[in-house]
Amino acid sequence: MADLVTHLCSGLLPGALLGAPRAVWLGLGAVLPDIGARVPGLALDLLRRAGLPLPTGLDTPLSVLHMPVGIVCGAVLIGALVHPAQRGAAVRWLLAGGLLHLAVDLLQDHHGHGYFLLWPLSSWRYELGWIGSEATVFAAPILALITALAWALRWRLVGSASAASPPED
Amino acid sequence: MAAGVVLVGSAVLWSSWVAGGALHPEAEAARDGEALLSLYTVDAWHDDIATLGKGGREVAVRGLPTDLPLGVELSVTARPGQDGVWQATWFATAPGRPAKRYLGLVGLGASALLLGLGVQRRPEGWVFRG
Numbered sequence: 001m002a003d004l005v006t007h008l009c010s011g012l013l014p015g016a017l018l019g020a021p022r023a024v025w026l027g028l029g030a031v032l033p034d035i036g037a038r039v040p041g042l043a044l045d046l047l048r049r050a051g052l053p054l055p056t057g058l059d060t061p062l063s064v065l066h067m068p069v070g071i072v073c074g075a076v077l078i079g080a081l082v083h084p085a086q087r088g089a090a091v092r093w094l095l096a097g098g099l100l101h102l103a104v105d106l107l108q109d110h111h112g113h114g115y116f117l118l119w120p121l122s123s124w125r126y127e128l129g130w131i132g133s134e135a136t137v138f139a140a141p142i143l144a145l146i147t148a149l150a151w152a153l154r155w156r157l158v159g160s161a162s163a164a165s166p167p168e169d
Numbered sequence: 170m171a172a173g174v175v176l177v178g179s180a181v182l183w184s185s186w187v188a189g190g191a192l193h194p195e196a197e198a199a200r201d202g203e204a205l206l207s208l209y210t211v212d213a214w215h216d217d218i219a220t221l222g223k224g225g226r227e228v229a230v231r232g233l234p235t236d237l238p239l240g241v242e243l244s245v246t247a248r249p250g251q252d253g254v255w256q257a258t259w260f261a262t263a264p265g266r267p268a269k270r271y272l273g274l275v276g277l278g279a280s281a282l283l284l285g286l287g288v289q290r291r292p293e294g295w296v297f298r299g
Contacts, residue, residue, distance in 0.1 A: 004276020005267045008283075020299030024287040031280045039277065045224055056225035060187050061180035073176035083239045083294035090297065111246060111259070113205045123191070134265030140272050 001038065002136040004019045009143040010104055011097045016150035019121065019158070029097020030104075032074060036065035041148050052098050057108050071098035108133045194228060198249050201288035203258055206230070206245045208266070211237050218254055221245065242266050 011030030015023025043135035048054050064070040075098060079091035104114060107130050114127030190196050194204035208229060209221035217235055222229045230247055231254050231281075237243070243262045247255035289296045 003228065003272035004280070005272045006276075007278050008279055021287065021297030022299070024283060024297055024299070027283055028280065031276060034273075035277070035280065037271075041224070042273075048225060054225075057184070057188065061184045063181045063187075064183050066180075070176060071180045073172040073179075076172035077176070081295050083291060083296045086297055110207065111205050111244065113207065120179045123186070133268060134263060137265040137268045140180065168257070 001034060001133070002108065003140055004031055004034060005140040005144055006136040007034060007101050007104060009140070009147040010100055013143070013147045013150055016147070016154045019154070022089065024098070025047075025090050025093035027095035028095040029075065030101045031097075032078075032094070033098055033101045036064045036074065040067070048091070056078045064119065066102075067116050068099070068102065069119060071085070071095065071102070074098070104136075107131050111162060194247075194255070195249060198247075203246050203248045204255075206247060206255075208242050208244055208263060211241050211243070213239070217233055224242065229254045230257050233260055237262075 008027055011027035012023055015026045018026065019034045026093055044059055054074055065074055072095060072161040075091050075094040079087050102117075103116065106126070106128050108127060109129035109132055110127055111128075112129075114125040114129075116123065116125050118124055125160060194206060203232070206221060207221070207293035209228065211219050211233075212222040212227065213220040213259075214235065214271050215229075216289065217231060219230050219235075220235050221230055230245060232247075233243075236283070241262060245257050245260040246282075247257045250256050271288040287297050287299075289298060
């Protein structure tokens with residue numbers, strides 16, 4: 001999987017064309033699959049290494065949040081927390097961000113062990129394998145800089161007051 | 170509600186499938202002839218056999234360079250041996266992992282900041298500024 005900075009920038013960089021709040025939903029959508037599915041497992045692993053006798057598999061159910069079914073359901077469930085006036089757009093852009101996340105991860109090579117795209121309908125897994133699994137580590141700082149410059153350019157061109165997006169589409 | 174049911178149902182099915190051993194190295198090797206041990210850590214060495222650990226699971230593997238230090242993360246493809254020790258057919262260390270963890274923390278912090286700055290809580294629901 002790619003790092004969180006890369007994923008966040010993959011949403012915020014195109015988001016510079018969209019403005020807030022769509023850019024925020026796209027950016028959050030692009031990081032939620034890893035935050036939901038991977039971060040708890042990493043935290044549990046750290047606690048085990050610190051000596052806590054935690055059973056294995058506690059984070060197993062969360063893996064579905066990194067699959068299309070979890071991304072779709074997650075976007076809908078998070079949308080339920082959003083104000084009704086923004087809910088539809090929030091769900092659409094969170095979903096777009098989540099699918100963008102998957103697209104970035106699919107680029108990577110995990111030696112043939114790809115991602116479960118059709119669960120629970122199938123256990124088929126797939127990856128494109130075009131880049132190494134750590135390739136984004138080197139690109140992340142550059143991507144972050146480009147994203148910051150894009151937003152700085154947006155603020156300069158559009159102005160802070162009107163940098164917000166028009167009412168929800 | 171439907172989304173919640175689908176999500177929980179998918180998670181339950183996934184957990185059952187995984188608990189049944191579908192992703193265990195032994196099951197993978199039975200299907201494909203070899204298994205990928207992804208991002209395991211070298212926990213110990215006994216002569217030329219490395220004990221690799223991840224998430225509470227340990228696997229004994231032969232065929233790795235004996236100068237791999239303890240604590241190094243690596244991915245290995247291996248075939249199961251008759252004596253319970255796996256034979257490595259390929260391996261790769263993950264030199265970018267520490268940087269990836271650091272980027273993960275930075276990304277997590279930036280995401281929290283984005284959410285904190287971008288959201289107002291109102292009784293009717295969260296309102297995203299824009």
